[in-house]
Structure formats: C-alpha cells, structure tokens
Amino acid sequence: MIISEDGLSVYPVKVPTKYNLRSFNFYLLEEAGSLTLIDAGIDSEECWECFMRTMNENGYTLHDLTRIIVTHNHEDHVGLINRISSIKEIPLYAHQESIHRLKRDKAFFLLRIEFFEQLYQEMGCGAAGEQQVQKLREAVRKNEKNRIQADIVTFADGDTIAGMQVIETPGHSSDHVVFLHEQKKWLFAGDHLISHISSNALVEPDRNGKRQLTLVEYVDSLKKCLQLDAEIVYPGHGEFIYNHKQLITKRLHRINEKAERILRLIRSGISTANQLAYAYYKDKYESQFSLVMSEIIGHLDYLETRHKVQKELKKGVWHYDVQPVKGEEGSYESNN
Ligand SMILES: [Zn+2]
Known part of the structure; x- marks a missing residue:
C-alpha cells in the first residue's frame, strides 16, 4: 500500500x-x-x-x-x-x-537497576520485585550487543x-x-x-x-x-x-475509569502498590509483573497529582490512603 x-x-x-x-x-x-x-x-x-x-x-x-x-x-x-x-x-x-x-550507556543502565531495586522495595514488592531486578541485570548484559x-x-x-x-x-x-x-x-x-x-x-x-x-x-x-x-x-x-480525537478521548476516559477503580480498592483498605497490583490484576501480576506495577504506580501518581490520594512511608514502604476532600473539612467553601 x-x-x-x-x-x-x-x-x-x-x-x-x-x-x-x-x-x-x-x-x-x-x-x-x-x-x-x-x-x-x-x-x-x-x-x-x-x-x-x-x-x-x-x-x-x-x-x-x-x-x-x-x-x-x-x-x-x-x-x-x-x-x-x-x-x-x-x-x-x-x-x-x-x-x-x-x-547502552553503562553508568545509566546500572543506575536504572538501582532505581528499580529501590522502587520495588518502596512499593512493597518483596521477592517478586527482587526477581524482576535480577531479570533486569541479565537483560543489561544480553542487550549490550544492541548498542x-x-x-x-x-x-x-x-x-x-x-x-x-x-x-x-x-x-x-x-x-x-x-x-x-x-x-x-x-x-x-x-x-x-x-x-x-x-x-x-x-x-x-x-x-x-x-x-x-x-x-x-x-x-x-x-x-x-x-x-x-x-x-x-x-x-x-x-x-x-x-479518528484520533475520538480515540484519544476514549483513552483519557479509560485512564480515569481505571484510576477510579484503584481508588475504590484503596478505600476498601488496600494500601501498597504491590497489594493493589495483585488485587487489580490477579493472574497477570506474575506473568506481566513490570507492566502491571507500571500501571498501578502510574495511576497512583495520577490520583496523587489530582489530590485524590496521599502517601506515607512506613518502614520503607509507601502506603496510600484516600485524601480527605477539602470542602468536607468545613470553611474552605465559604466566601471569605
Ligand atoms: Zn515503545
């Protein structure tokens, strides 16, 4: 064509x-x-x-x-x-x-491994995170030839x-x-x-x-x-x-929907990205670990920048909670 x-x-x-x-x-x-x-x-x-x-x-x-x-x-x-x-x-x-x-800048790819090591720890991923980091180490060696x-x-x-x-x-x-x-x-x-x-x-x-x-x-x-x-x-x-405008509108809508579903899981008491990933994706959690974590972390960021959730570091792991709506606290909506 x-x-x-x-x-x-x-x-x-x-x-x-x-x-x-x-x-x-x-x-x-x-x-x-x-x-x-x-x-x-x-x-x-x-x-x-x-x-x-x-x-x-x-x-x-x-x-x-x-x-x-x-x-x-x-x-x-x-x-x-x-x-x-x-x-x-x-x-x-x-x-x-x-x-x-x-x-394939060596210093960058080493930095990238450290980045994921810390990220998965802080997101509460435990052994699954360590396994993924090991895969990354092997990939760095294997992909050297792709420079x-x-x-x-x-x-x-x-x-x-x-x-x-x-x-x-x-x-x-x-x-x-x-x-x-x-x-x-x-x-x-x-x-x-x-x-x-x-x-x-x-x-x-x-x-x-x-x-x-x-x-x-x-x-x-x-x-x-x-x-x-x-x-x-x-x-x-x-x-x-x-029809890219229609498709983009659909994609934006889907992101909102997914964020809402994750918000509901947080409301039900699930607080770490790792637990959310497991609850949301179930069988895909293991087979597509890095993608699944990306999706959950991305949507948590999205909710956080929209002031829907807040996070707190407890014993080295981020815990997410629903952020209280300002208007519900009292005087914020008044005219003064
Ligand atoms: Zn791509």
Missing part, C-alpha cells in the same frame, strides 16, 4: 506478529527527492526482508536512504538501524533523551525534519516524539497512540535516576495531540487511525 499525494509518498512497512501488538510498523517517506525512514522495526530476518521488499518494489535501494528518524528508543522501533548503517552510513536523528539508552553504532543527531520539540514538525510526547517513554506533516495532516505516532490497545506509560528513571510521573506526562501528551489537526495517524503497531 502506498499513500501518495502531491509528490509526497508514504510506503508503510508492516511486519505481522502473533503477539497482541499485531504488527511492527515503520515507514518510508519520500518528499522533495529525499527518502526518510521513520522508525526501523525489530531486529529479525522477517523484518529485514519485509523492509528490503518494500524498498525494491518501489524502485529503491539502501543507497537512496537520506536519513533515519525515530519516535523513541524501544527495541521494536530501532531494530534494523545497525544493519542499515553497516551497509550505508546515514544520519540517525533522535531525541536527546534517547541517546544514553540507544548507546546503536551510528552517530546520533538530536532534534527537539518544534524542530522541522523531513518537512515535518517534531512534537515531544513523553509518557510511553521519556524520549517519545511524534512527527506531524502539517500540510498533509499526517501524523507518525510511534507508540503514543495505537488503535487496538492502550499504550503503556512505562515507569522509568530519567538520566539522573529520578522517577518520572510517566502516566501524568502521558495524559498531558494525549491532550497535546488532541489539539493536532491530523487526517491519518500512522502508528507503530496495528491499523492506521483516522
């Missing part, structure tokens, strides 16, 4: 997967004689073949590529970059916050690249951006917006090891995109989106 208008063409590369992501999508954009690769799929033979086939069928070779730009650092969006740049050296553009992750070799040029909010505006949309990841072609109303959305599943706002530390309020940021980024004029949204997974 090719979307072509006024000398501009988008050639989607869609690699199916049996997982619930349905497909890994990335895109070739041809404009004014330049050919930009937007994201770079997963590192697999199937993905590479699919990419090469899309290039060949449309009369291109790797030597026609002008640049690679990425929406965020996740491995299913940068998978083919090393293969491409080992054949042809081309500029890679990414957000400043992507660099230490793409370059992106190419030099990275950074872009920031408001920059123009390949005729598109760069818009920072942190939340799913701290370095996440979307690319908007204002004239064509095309939005390359990475994992910010996916049609068939809600995107996870993964809990992560920033470069200095400080926890970011990722779900709170994600909500702000969704609201930012609600203002954008886009006719086609090209996502990183699944089908194209033609």
Whole structure:
C-alpha cells in the first residue's frame, strides 16, 4: 500500500506478529527527492526482508536512504538501524533523551537497576520485585550487543525534519516524539497512540535516576495531540487511525475509569502498590509483573497529582490512603 499525494509518498512497512501488538510498523517517506525512514522495526530476518521488499518494489535501494528518524528508543522501533548503517552510513536523528539508552550507556543502565531495586522495595514488592531486578541485570548484559553504532543527531520539540514538525510526547517513554506533516495532516505516532490497545506509560528513571510521573506526562501528551489537526495517524503497531480525537478521548476516559477503580480498592483498605497490583490484576501480576506495577504506580501518581490520594512511608514502604476532600473539612467553601 502506498499513500501518495502531491509528490509526497508514504510506503508503510508492516511486519505481522502473533503477539497482541499485531504488527511492527515503520515507514518510508519520500518528499522533495529525499527518502526518510521513520522508525526501523525489530531486529529479525522477517523484518529485514519485509523492509528490503518494500524498498525494491518501489524502485529503491539502501543507497537512496537520506536519513533515519525515530519516535523513541524501544527495541521494536530501532531494530534494523545497525544493519542499515553497516551497509550505508546515514544520519540517525533522535531525541536527546534517547541517546544514553540507544548507546547502552553503562553508568545509566546500572543506575536504572538501582532505581528499580529501590522502587520495588518502596512499593512493597518483596521477592517478586527482587526477581524482576535480577531479570533486569541479565537483560543489561544480553542487550549490550544492541548498542546503536551510528552517530546520533538530536532534534527537539518544534524542530522541522523531513518537512515535518517534531512534537515531544513523553509518557510511553521519556524520549517519545511524534512527527506531524502539517500540510498533509499526517501524523507518525510511534507508540503514543495505537488503535487496538492502550499504550503503556512505562515507569522509568530519567538520566539522573529520578522517577518520572510517566502516566501524568502521558495524559498531558494525549491532550497535546488532541489539539493536532491530523487526517491519518500512522502508528507503530496495528491499523492506521483516522479518528484520533475520538480515540484519544476514549483513552483519557479509560485512564480515569481505571484510576477510579484503584481508588475504590484503596478505600476498601488496600494500601501498597504491590497489594493493589495483585488485587487489580490477579493472574497477570506474575506473568506481566513490570507492566502491571507500571500501571498501578502510574495511576497512583495520577490520583496523587489530582489530590485524590496521599502517601506515607512506613518502614520503607509507601502506603496510600484516600485524601480527605477539602470542602468536607468545613470553611474552605465559604466566601471569605
Ligand atoms: Zn515503545
């Protein structure tokens, strides 16, 4: 499938997967004689073949590529970059916050392990948390080979690249951006917006090891995109989106609903993030521990910034409680 208008063409590369992501999508954009690769799929033979086939069928070779730009650092969006740049050296553009992750910066990844160790302790996760930290340690060693070799040029909010505006949309990841072609109303959305599943706002530390309020940021980024004029949204997974405002409204609604359900659990007396995760997700708690904890912690942050809950550190573990409504305490609602 090719979307072509006024000398501009988008050639989607869609690699199916049996997982619930349905497909890994990335895109070739041809404009004014330049050919930009937007994201770079997963590192697999199937993905590479699919990419090469899309290039060949449309009369291109790797030597026609002008640049690679990425929406965020996740491995299913940068998978083919090393293969491409080992054949042809081309500029890679990414957000400043992507660099230490793409370059597998050792100090950062050690800091990240310490971050999760402390986080899971403070959230009351016990043995399950320790197990997850051990998995992280192994992943750091295993993923060393995924270090992106190419030099990275950074872009920031408001920059123009390949005729598109760069818009920072942190939340799913701290370095996440979307690319908007204002004239064509095309939005390359990475994992910010996916049609068939809600995107996870993964809990992560920033470069200095400080926890970011990722779900709170994600909500702000969704609201930012609600203002954008886009006719086609090209996502990183699944089908194209033609009604992004409706979809964003639905996602925002779901976040509120989930927060309300968690609030009800807190009212019933459950106080730690770990207990909430277990009560909310049951069997998924074990099989998808890090995702589940991310979701609960994210929604607790969301409730906290809205003054619905407050937390207290008791014996090294955060306990959440419902925050009393100011109006109920007496004089706050009077006119004085
Ligand atoms: Zn992602």
